[in-house]
Amino acid sequence: MENTWVGLLDCNNFFVSCERLFRPDLVGKPVAVLSSNDGCVVARSQEVKDMNVPMGVPYFQIKDILKKGSVTTFSSHISLYRDISRRVFEVMKREMGQVEQYSIDEAFFICKGSFAEVENMIEQLKNVIEMEVGIPVSIGLAHSKTQAKYAASMAKKSAGVKVLNMEEWSTIITDIPLAKIWGVGGQMELKYKANGLVTVADYLASDKQRLGAIFGVVGQRLYAELSGYASPSLGSSSSAQKSLMSSRSFKNPTENIDVLADAIAYHVRHVAADLRRLKLKASLIRVSINTSRHGDFILRGGTLDVAFNDSTNDTFKLMAAAQKLLKQLYENDVPYKKVGVVVSDLVDSNGQQGSLFVEEEVTRKQDRLMEIIDNLNTGKNKNLVKLGTRLRAKEWQGRQDSCSPSYTTRWSDVARVSAK
Ligand SMILES: [Mg+2]
Structure with a gap:
């Protein structure tokens, strides 16, 4: 169990990275991708995020800011992004075996080994994808999909890879608000809050049966995911799915x-x-x-x-x-x-x-x-x-x-x- 890990690979600023592939002069420079009628911003490079340009904002509202910041803009080229996405996941499949694609730029996988072994494995995976496809990626590894999502967000803020073991997880959960957890939002977040559950630690300290009684299947599944005991399987192999x-x-x-x-x-x-x-x-x-x-x-x-x-x-x-x-x-x-x-x-x-x-x-x-x-x-x-x-x-x-x-x-x- 401890040697089986669930990974999430996430392409960084995916649409922007695809455009930069053909415009290497724009690496490190501010880039935004607009919806195909140039209506609104659908992807931002880190430099544009740092300018506080929000996702989905109508173009005309931030036109001046983009101009002032010398931001290069592109219209969406979806067929290109889809093609590059396919290449990323082909390399992933070749390297990791079974892969479960979650969105155009994210996929889960499973790997086995000690902490040091799997850390090495994902560093290599990152390098191979960046060499062969040219898209920067972040990879998180943990003991459930939900934990892996969180690990990937940590990876993004550091070296691009993060192995999150149970020991570290148990020390950080007091500082992780449930709202930061994959899939928790809107009504569920409010419902958890109303029951006094604010952090991941609050949730895991609760009685599992009681969570099931109040929040149903979703609440029970979240408990399993957060505790790292969700069955580490992909796709249809898990009966719960x-x-x-x-x-x-x-x-x-x-x-x-x-x-x-x-x-x-x-x-x-x-x-x-x-x-x-x-x-x-x-x-x-x-x-x-x-x-x-x-x-x-x-x-x-x-x-x-x-x-x-x-x-x-x-x-x-x-x-x-x-x-x-x-x-x-x-x-x-x-x-x-x-x-x-x-x-x-x-x-x-x-x-x-x-x-x-x-x-x-x-x-x-x-x-x-x-x-x-x-x-x-x-x-x-x-x-x-x-x-x-x-x-x-x-x-x-x-x-x-x-x-x-x-x-x-x-x-x-x-x-x-x-x-x-
Ligand atoms: Mg992404």
């Missing part, structure tokens, strides 16, 4: 939330029916709404998830949660091109432990109702009962779209766009 997904691109982009709601309803019906068919229940639902990969809105859209205190395969419950997430994600005047629904943290629906908060009678009635709907929907009367609307289907489905969407149990196939 098995998931079902339904997603599809639209024929034409849409700015209409009703059309998006309709598409979400369609995907929820599919994953819910599949859960029941497979006799599974989900503890987490995740909704993604994405814009086109090309064009000005590439960085808009996002992904949000919510955990259920009691795992479920109830279409009504899943639908309500998904539509709520959609409302939180949706922005006016953004053309969306794709929506998707993922359910994960699946448990056997027979072996599930009853929760103290659910009245069993209600659950049984809901199960029976779902069974009736599923029976109606199979055979000749396919899709007879449709929960949620399907009135807008023509506006998002292509003509040949009557076949069922493809499902996956791999996180690697899930679109990763974060709402920021």
